[in-house]
Amino acid sequence: MAPGILQAKALTKSFKGFYAVDGVTLNVEEGSIHALIGANGAGKTTCFNLLSKFLEPTSGSIVFKGKDITRSKPDRVARLGLVRSFQISAVFGGLSVMENVSLALQRGRGESFDFWRSPRALAHQRPRAEELLESVGLSAYKETPAAELPYGRKRALELATTLALDPEVMLLDEPTAGMATEDVGRIARLIQTVAKGRTVVMVEHNLGVVSELCDRITVLARGQILVEGDYETVSRDERVIESYIGGGGHE
Template sequence: MMAEAIIETRRLTKSFRGFKAVNDISIRVEPGTIHALIGANGAGKTTCFNLLTKFLEPSAGSILYKGRDITRLKPDQVARLGMVRSFQISAVFSQLPALENVKLALQRRRGESYDFWGSQRRLEAYHERAMSLLEEVGLDDWADTLSAELPYGRKRALELATTLALDPELMLLDEPLAGMGTEDVGRTAELIRRVAADRTVLMVEHNLGVVAELCDRITVLARGEVLVEGDYATVSRDPRVIESYIGGAHHD
């Protein structure tokens, strides 16, 4: 018997005016793994990700979360089930310090409204937890820095902290390493590995190289379909991946 997948798609399809951006995709993400959805530009990974996180309605097929059909649920409903997309709540408030951003995310986790007036005492109750989350993502020295002034890689770390504040069981990360220099990529990959220790991570990524050591399982998409799935050794050896993905990478 296979263990129940934390998230699974069955024959998932999305058409835009007759064009199938995602065509008949079936994917299983096992609990406790880091799973990457990769592909060149136009492969369908962003559409697939938007379907999984309920920002798009599928044309056909179904999505199951821990065995429950969530195909027709809304983004906030799946977030409450424990499935959180990184930028869903991390539209970080740029004019607030890093610490206040995490406190607000913790406040939201409790279902409280964003109450900027008279909520100082309540927010202070979140101080300790917020500081420990900043420490977890290596931002404890940046707690009082305005989000707008954080370097790019640190901003992404703050997004991770605000996502972690919702205590997700499944974290969905949309190209978390995009636009980063080598040092930031290394630091963020290590960070993802650490936060994945007791949860499941599904990430969309463009670069096969950066997921090589990070991910337990990789699904390669091409032209809206699953090309191959497996660990890095398996997918990187597949001639179709070399041709369609690695061969085409320099065109993107």
């Protein structure tokens, strides 16, 4: 397999001797949507936190665009183009949807705090902000304070503020978690749209979403890779069926 845009080699994280992630090797292909799935406690979130640099691995390495980022800080890898949803892009409840996206755009450019707060700087971002809001279906909510958005729309705003940073690789942690069915479908289509020209790595428990969106799926169990492949392959695997249906249930 060609070296992917993001690679993990024998990634391991132990908490006081308990191996939450245990020797995980991943090759995320450029332009793909790659899912991490698995039963509750399988190590998905820990793995995700390692990839986004929010946790230091106990051992193993992470390479992004050919650079070893194993010991890099999250803000540094974000500048390199590996961005986790909600990372730099916290949503400010008291600000409008438009202001939130404008701020994210301003910060993405690495402008100083004082500058990105100024109304003039924000106005400057408006055309691009309009475009982003359109792409996530929030045009009708421009002036709505973020705190007043319905839950599914709030997740769409988070996606927009992440996109504002124009990441090459986007890391999404359970983007459809807690959503009503109609919102799940909308967010799934949204991810499909924003994934064009990017790479997406997502933790996702909704298998319908995974089958619809993901090119490659890594199934984790007890911190290790159980099976990997396209949806056809992994959904046929006895052990996957067992861990999702027969075993301890899923999230």
